[in-house]
Amino acid sequence: MADLTYENKVILEMREHFRDKIIETRVQRERRVVMRTSKDNIESVLLFLKEKMGFLHLSHIGCVDWMEENRFEIVYILWHPQEKINVLVKVDIDRLNPVAPNIDYIWPQANTYEREMREMFGIEFEGLVGPRELILEDWDDLPPMRRDFDTLHYVMENYSFRSGREDAQNVREVIANRTGEEIPEFAKKYSR
Amino acid sequence: MNYVLNDRESAKIVEFIKNFARKNSLWVLAYGTGCGAIEIPPTMTSRYDAERFSVRGAATPRQADVLLITGYLSVKTLKRVIRSYEQMQDPKYVIGFGSCTINGGMYWDSYNTIKQLDLYIPVDVYINGCMPRPEAVLAGFAKLQELIGRGQANGWRHYKENLEWYRQNQRKLIKNWKMPDYNW
Numbered sequence: 001m002a003d004l005t006y007e008n009k010v011i012l013e014m015r016e017h018f019r020d021k022i023i024e025t026r027v028q029r030e031r032r033v034v035m036r037t038s039k040d041n042i043e044s045v046l047l048f049l050k051e052k053m054g055f056l057h058l059s060h061i062g063c064v065d066w067m068e069e070n071r072f073e074i075v076y077i078l079w080h081p082q083e084k085i086n087v088l089v090k091v092d093i094d095r096l097n098p099v100a101p102n103i104d105y106i107w108p109q110a111n112t113y114e115r116e117m118r119e120m121f122g123i124e125f126e127g128l129v130g131p132r133e134l135i136l137e138d139w140d141d142l143p144p145m146r147r148d149f150d151t152l153h154y155v156m157e158n159y160s161f162r163s164g165r166e167d168a169q170n171v172r173e174v175i176a177n178r179t180g181e182e183i184p185e186f187a188k189k190y191s192r
Numbered sequence: 193m194n195y196v197l198n199d200r201e202s203a204k205i206v207e208f209i210k211n212f213a214r215k216n217s218l219w220v221l222a223y224g225t226g227c228g229a230i231e232i233p234p235t236m237t238s239r240y241d242a243e244r245f246s247v248r249g250a251a252t253p254r255q256a257d258v259l260l261i262t263g264y265l266s267v268k269t270l271k272r273v274i275r276s277y278e279q280m281q282d283p284k285y286v287i288g289f290g291s292c293t294i295n296g297g298m299y300w301d302s303y304n305t306i307k308q309l310d311l312y313i314p315v316d317v318y319i320n321g322c323m324p325r326p327e328a329v330l331a332g333f334a335k336l337q338e339l340i341g342r343g344q345a346n347g348w349r350h351y352k353e354n355l356e357w358y359r360q361n362q363r364k365l366i367k368n369w370k371m372p373d374y375n376w
Contacts, residue, residue, distance in 0.1 A: 137368075160311070162294070
């Protein structure tokens with residue numbers, strides 16, 4: 001049984017300090033704590049984690065597009081260098097008006113992640129400084145990582161394929177048909 | 193040359209010698225896109241030693257004869273590739289690596305990679321595989337040398353003659369066209 005004392009201590013301390021501003025906390029597994037907060041409190045939560053709890057390092061900021069629930073979920077992943085613990089802080093923002101607070105004064109490297117999210121998801125960060133283009137060039141369509149951006153449709157419109165290309169085939173079956181081989185019953189569940 | 197050797201047979205001999213020289217000194221531009229570039233170091237260094245087959249690296253486009261497109265090519269990189277290709281001196285050759293350059297490969301439904309390389313720059317030899325092993329790369333170079341020796345690797349001439357068609361395809365993808373015009 002893993003020792004989860006520090007993980008629980010983090011949760012307790014956060015609960016104590018922020019009370020109902022932390023919406024959801026759980027220990028996902030050993031050395032991983034997940035918590036959810038609201039958009040208004042994210043800066044204070046991150047600052048508290050950094051200055052008081054010792055989560056000095058921002059590993060990553062990710063974004064999840066929950067299109068059906070009409071929200072983006074921004075996930076801040078922090079790392080505690082001494083205790084070797086990750087904290088995932090999640091924030092929901094409205095999908096129709098995606099504005100999130102800018103945190104690059106807490107960790108300068110957040111600037112790159114935020115620029116990437118601005119480009120790939122169309123999320124605006126308040127007061128974010130930096131060129132609008134990070135990876136893409138001259139992009140004038142929907143931000144491509146959004147789930148309502150139809151990649152296949154875009155590909156079919158802009159590119160063309162040489163004839164003879166057939167995708168999504170059952171490779172095992174094609175090879176078996178070529179040689180007249182019969183696939184045994186137990187092997188069928190492994191072929192797509 | 194023409195004013196000295198104006199009869200046909202001599203021109204043929206000169207062409208033969210030219211092709212012999214070209215095929216035996218292929219300078220490859222040190223440039224790689226996508227994952228195939230990782231196959232170039234073993235091809236060039238001691239294990240497979242492509243210099244045995246008179247293939248070696250060149251630092252800049254103006255010194256190079258061969259441009260390798262080693263794998264998937266994003267639209268952003270296509271711009272750089274076109275510029276590099278147009279700066280190269282004639283005669284110049286292009287080798288397309290892997291299934292990505294042939295027909296999209298595993299990136300077939302990606303919004304940002306091209307699917308057929310020969311719509312944008314002329315390709316002399318395709319090497320299939322994902323990725324081609326160094327043996328296949330060497331076989332591709334051997335094929336290119338064979339074509340040069342026969343005088344059939346004329347992609348660069350084709351590019352000049354059909355520049356309009358290539359430009360049209362290129363402009364379709366590169367929306368903000370700010371490219372210099374080279375006249376060869």
